[in-house]
Amino acid sequence: MKRACSIAIIIVTLCLLGATPAPIIEQQPVQGAVDAVNAYINALVKHDFNAAFALLPSGQQSYFGNVQNFASNMQSTQYTIHKFSLISALSHGEIVEFTSSEDVTFLDVNTRRPVSATVKDPYFALHENGSWRVKQLYQPWKSYASEVAGSAQGVTVTVHRVQFFDKRVQLDCTVLNGTSTPVQVLPLGKSVLDVGGAKIAALNTATFPLNNVAFFEGLRLLPKQQTSGYINFPVAQKKDENQTFTLTVAPAIFDGAEQTFAIVVGPIRLNKM
Numbered sequence: 001m002k003r004a005c006s007i008a009i010i011i012v013t014l015c016l017l018g019a020t021p022a023p024i025i026e027q028q029p030v031q032g033a034v035d036a037v038n039a040y041i042n043a044l045v046k047h048d049f050n051a052a053f054a055l056l057p058s059g060q061q062s063y064f065g066n067v068q069n070f071a072s073n074m075q076s077t078q079y080t081i082h083k084f085s086l087i088s089a090l091s092h093g094e095i096v097e098f099t100s101s102e103d104v105t106f107l108d109v110n111t112r113r114p115v116s117a118t119v120k121d122p123y124f125a126l127h128e129n130g131s132w133r134v135k136q137l138y139q140p141w142k143s144y145a146s147e148v149a150g151s152a153q154g155v156t157v158t159v160h161r162v163q164f165f166d167k168r169v170q171l172d173c174t175v176l177n178g179t180s181t182p183v184q185v186l187p188l189g190k191s192v193l194d195v196g197g198a199k200i201a202a203l204n205t206a207t208f209p210l211n212n213v214a215f216f217e218g219l220r221l222l223p224k225q226q227t228s229g230y231i232n233f234p235v236a237q238k239k240d241e242n243q244t245f246t247l248t249v250a251p252a253i254f255d256g257a258e259q260t261f262a263i264v265v266g267p268i269r270l271n272k273m
Helices: 002-016 027-045 049-054 058-064 067-075 213-217
Strands: 080-091 095-107 114-128 131-135 142-152 155-164 168-177 183-185 192-195 198-201 219-221 226-234 243-254 261-270
Touching (some): 027 080, 027 095, 027 114, 027 131, 058 067, 058 131, 155 261, 168 219, 198 226, 213 226, 219 226
Antiparallel strands (some): 095 114, 114 131, 155 168, 183 219, 183 243, 192 243, 243 261
């Protein structure tokens, strides 16, 4: 009878989240995890990055390094959560996985205008040193809104965002054909990133979504057409310091031409936060 009552309480708790009841888990840890995730997302809604950072597990705090790096990921895209609701919860012992439905706005890479969307984001509540902490996956440890452009023969590449991960740097770019002739661009073919004189070749493997499909296959841009994507470059060390990058996107060739050319973007100066 006592076990039946406990099960009923758990089911009611999960239904309040709007979820189909997940596998049975203890009531108190689930409620603590719910409170932590709600507090974390509410802090993001308010752009209270100090409060959100304080709720991260110690490993995540070390990964980001400081509050400024952590905050830069939302700030670099003007990402704002307007409202949210937890719609599911699933226990994995000391980890509880949540899904949040969120109404958000952010800056579109291609148009450079704010867009609205409803997204579903996963959050993970972890039990650490007697407290519930909150983690998100696949986040860069810092990001920059760079907005640096370079042109060659009427083709322009603009780097809108630079994202730093543990073993790679990702550059979000737009390629614009400003001419009257179609052009073929293969951004991963011979593109390099110059970091302090060291030239790093772009990751050029059929590994998706690590690589952008369109950039991997190559772009054929009609006159006045543009497209957006990203290029990844492997890095050996995590460096939280002032850095200057120069991006070379190549090869590109116009229809009917015999010679390829490259587009250089930079210097892209990224100061430590």
